[in-house]
Amino acid sequence: MDLVSRFDNLEDQRDAYGFDVSQIGLDARACRRRCESVDANYRGRWEAAIASIARAGDASPSIVTHGERRPSGDRARPMRRISRMVMGTRNGGEDNQAPKTVNGAPAPEVSTAAPTVAPPPRVDKNGRASGSFKAMIRRGVPAEHRPVIWPLLARLQGAVAHDEEYLRSASYSLPRDDANARQIEMDLARTFPGNTALRIVHSDISHGDDDDDDDDAVSDGNGDMVPSVPTPARGSTAHKNALRLMLRAYSATHPATGYCQGMNYVAAFLLLVIGPERVADAYAVFAFLLDRVLYPRTYDANLSGAHVSLMTLGALLEKKFPRLHAHMSRHDCSDPSLFATDWFLTLMCKSLPAETAARVWDTVLSEGSKVLYRASLALLKLAEDRMLRGDHAGSVLEALNHETRDCHDRERLLTTMFHGIGSLPMRVVMRAQVKSVSVVNNQLADRFNRRSTSRK
Amino acid sequence: MEGTIVNKKLVLLGDMGAGKSSLVQRFVKGNFEDYQESTIGAAFLTKTMPELGLKLEIWDTAGQERYHSLAPMYYRGAAAAVIVYDVTSPESFARAKSWVRELMRQGNQDLVMALAGNKADLAAGGDGSERKVSAEESQAYADENGLLFLETSAKTAQNVNELFTALAKKMPRAPPPQQQAANTVQLGGNASAQGRKRASGCC
Numbered sequence: 001m002d003l004v005s006r007f008d009n010l011e012d013q014r015d016a017y018g019f020d021v022s023q024i025g026l027d028a029r030a031c032r033r034r035c036e037s038v039d040a041n042y043r044g045r046w047e048a049a050i051a052s053i054a055r056a057g058d059a060s061p062s063i064v065t066h067g068e069r070r071p072s073g074d075r076a077r078p079m080r081r082i083s084r085m086v087m088g089t090r091n092g093g094e095d096n097q098a099p100k101t102v103n104g105a106p107a108p109e110v111s112t113a114a115p116t117v118a119p120p121p122r123v124d125k126n127g128r129a130s131g132s133f134k135a136m137i138r139r140g141v142p143a144e145h146r147p148v149i150w151p152l153l154a155r156l157q158g159a160v161a162h163d164e165e166y167l168r169s170a171s172y173s174l175p176r177d178d179a180n181a182r183q184i185e186m187d188l189a190r191t192f193p194g195n196t197a198l199r200i201v202h203s204d205i206s207h208g209d210d211d212d213d214d215d216d217a218v219s220d221g222n223g224d225m226v227p228s229v230p231t232p233a234r235g236s237t238a239h240k241n242a243l244r245l246m247l248r249a250y251s252a253t254h255p256a257t258g259y260c261q262g263m264n265y266v267a268a269f270l271l272l273v274i275g276p277e278r279v280a281d282a283y284a285v286f287a288f289l290l291d292r293v294l295y296p297r298t299y300d301a302n303l304s305g306a307h308v309s310l311m312t313l314g315a316l317l318e319k320k321f322p323r324l325h326a327h328m329s330r331h332d333c334s335d336p337s338l339f340a341t342d343w344f345l346t347l348m349c350k351s352l353p354a355e356t357a358a359r360v361w362d363t364v365l366s367e368g369s370k371v372l373y374r375a376s377l378a379l380l381k382l383a384e385d386r387m388l389r390g391d392h393a394g395s396v397l398e399a400l401n402h403e404t405r406d407c408h409d410r411e412r413l414l415t416t417m418f419h420g421i422g423s424l425p426m427r428v429v430m431r432a433q434v435k436s437v438s439v440v441n442n443q444l445a446d447r448f449n450r451r452s453t454s455r456k
Numbered sequence: 457m458e459g460t461i462v463n464k465k466l467v468l469l470g471d472m473g474a475g476k477s478s479l480v481q482r483f484v485k486g487n488f489e490d491y492q493e494s495t496i497g498a499a500f501l502t503k504t505m506p507e508l509g510l511k512l513e514i515w516d517t518a519g520q521e522r523y524h525s526l527a528p529m530y531y532r533g534a535a536a537a538v539i540v541y542d543v544t545s546p547e548s549f550a551r552a553k554s555w556v557r558e559l560m561r562q563g564n565q566d567l568v569m570a571l572a573g574n575k576a577d578l579a580a581g582g583d584g585s586e587r588k589v590s591a592e593e594s595q596a597y598a599d600e601n602g603l604l605f606l607e608t609s610a611k612t613a614q615n616v617n618e619l620f621t622a623l624a625k626k627m628p629r630a631p632p633p634q635q636q637a638a639n640t641v642q643l644g645g646n647a648s649a650q651g652r653k654r655a656s657g658c659c
């Protein structure tokens with residue numbers, strides 16, 4: 001709770017995706033350690049799942065559709081298929097209580113480091129989802145399996161697969177003076193600039209800044225002291241080149257949308273998780289998220305889809321947490337565009353700590369965009385007490401900002417998302433969306449008219 | 457002491473890459489990054505200026521054109537606005553002018569505005585060949601429209617504190633809280649703002 005100067009004086013530390021976590025507080029540090037050991041408890045289970053996916057004749061490509069496919073209601077079916085495949089026999093399906101799995105798994109080293117943690121059995125209210133692949137994903141895909149599982153989930157739901165050659169030729173097709181291309185170029189260095197894999201290393205400039213210092217520190221003597229998290233290679237241009245390729249290819253193949261800030265973080269995060277050497281896979285997931293998961297026209301010329309999502313969140317906030325909503329209204333800060341714009345435009349990957357965001361994305365990829373509302377509501381709920389103590393817009397929103405930025409306890413967030421905010425039927429979400437659409441359209445038209453008529 | 461601090465909202469507007477976030481970072485945290493993250497939506501920071509009895513709630517907005525549709529939410533109820541352009545980019549100056557027009561249209565008489573010609577270090581260095589917008593032109597435009605004008609550099613810190621301090625001093629002095637809430641409502645002037653008025657009336 002106390003945010004003041006409770007830092008370990010540890011040397012440079014990076015999380016699984018190359019983000020600096022050396023400055024986080026002691027509480028957050030403890031949360032990370034605890035969550036890591038929970039993750040490790042599921043590792044054996046995931047290894048078995050991956051093996052059975054591979055055994056099914058590399059099932060992923062066989063289900064891949066290379067043609068366009070509409071994101072229809074039969075989304076659930078391929079998930080059920082993979083669920084059967086992964087969960088295997090009935091035995092596998094029943095083996096769903098987390099503690100049991102721990103016993104069955106080949107003793108993971110990390111779990112001995114924090115033996116106190118017994119992962120809570122996470123069962124739906126009706127106890128049904130517990131044995132499904134969906135439930136397994138809610139418990140978190142281990143970082144080392146995400147490069148396989150994320151593209152698999154996207155492909156199962158009809159993501160279009162393209163090879164790298166296709167991306168290259170699409171990218172080359174952009175005109176030299178293309179405005180989107182210029183903005184992409186400008187943002188390459190401004191996308192997670194603090195990340196190990198994405199930051200610019202001035203190899204030819206030697207003004208001995210911090211960058212150089214910690215590069216040295218990690219490359220020599222220190223090696224064995226660095227924790228066992230996989231650290232992306234430092235200073236490579238691979239990520240930056242792959243990021244450019246993805247953004248240019250998307251912009252070229254979606255001329256009506258082009259490039260919108262926000263996409264850069266989504267693409268970069270996918271590259272950090274999936275790896276630049278699998279840029280085609282990363283792109284498939286990227287296009288899937290943008291074209292099929294996010295509300296249509298989220299990134300268009302006036303972000304109309306994002307406005308719909310934001311207004312929908314506002315309606316859900318009022319419905320779910322009337323007291324908090326009233327408090328925020330009183331301080332004139334209940335409009336979600338004040339605090340949630342980046343939640344929808346970057347799918348929270350810029351807002352949350354990376355390892356937490358990855359957990360949210362696990363479920364977004366398996367369950368769809370509704371999860372983003374759950375995550376948003378969960379963050380609001382987790383911050384509620386502190387927000388209610390705020391006595392003006394600034395302190396209310398600051399409390400929410402802190403909650404989000406410091407949300408290293410991914411177990412707590414996921415538990416709140418799926419068990420702490422009550423039911424959220426798709427019908428309710430859709431009704432709120434439909435209502436928002438017309439309001440947003442009117443507002444945008446209104447603003448446009450005002451702008452164009454007032455050239456006095 | 458605590459009781460004398462007044463909250464004021466300040467918004468930064470301007471073209472993508474003009475240096476809004478860098479100016480805020482320089483002012484609030486006192487440093488500069490060669491590569492500043494591009495802003496999505498708006499970033500929100502606060503800075504207390506005890507000597508002026510002020511706490512600034514700073515809204516640092518995203519500059520890409522398509523984020524324009526969000527801007528009214530961020531400048532609504534603001535006491536001050538900084539409109540930033542990049543002295544090496546004429547397009548960013550044109551964009552700054554259109555922001556000024558938009559803000560004037562909002563009809564908030566009390567809004568204090570400043571125009572900041574940022575990246576002055578690039579213009580000052582060597583023969584200054586990178587400069588594309590002259591200080592004279594900007595000064596004339598600012599005078600014409602009653603804006604504060606300063607050339608700034610987030611990199612060297614030139615005029616950054618001066619900019620925010622000058623704005624803070626020019627802000628109308630603290631109205632009582634009720635009156636402040638009423639102001640806010642007037643600015644919105646739409647259905648939801650009416651709802652807010654009722655909400656704030658009841659407490």
Ligand SMILES: Nc1nc2c(ncn2[C@@H]2O[C@H](COP(=O)(O)OP(=O)(O)OP(=O)(O)O)[C@@H](O)[C@H]2O)c(=O)[nH]1
Pocket residue numbers: 470471472473474475476477478479489490491492493494495496517518519520574575576577578608609610611612
């Ligand atoms: N030389 C120089 N570079 C600057 C200055 N201010 C900002 N920059 C650089 O210009 C780039 C853009 O700066 P930002 O502060 O991110 O610009 P912004 O206006 O916030 O951009 P958006 O968030 O995209 O709207 C960064 O790489 C900064 O390092 C300055 O005063 N001098």
Ligand SMILES: [Mg+2]
Pocket residue numbers: 476477478493494495516517518519
């Ligand atoms: Mg910015």
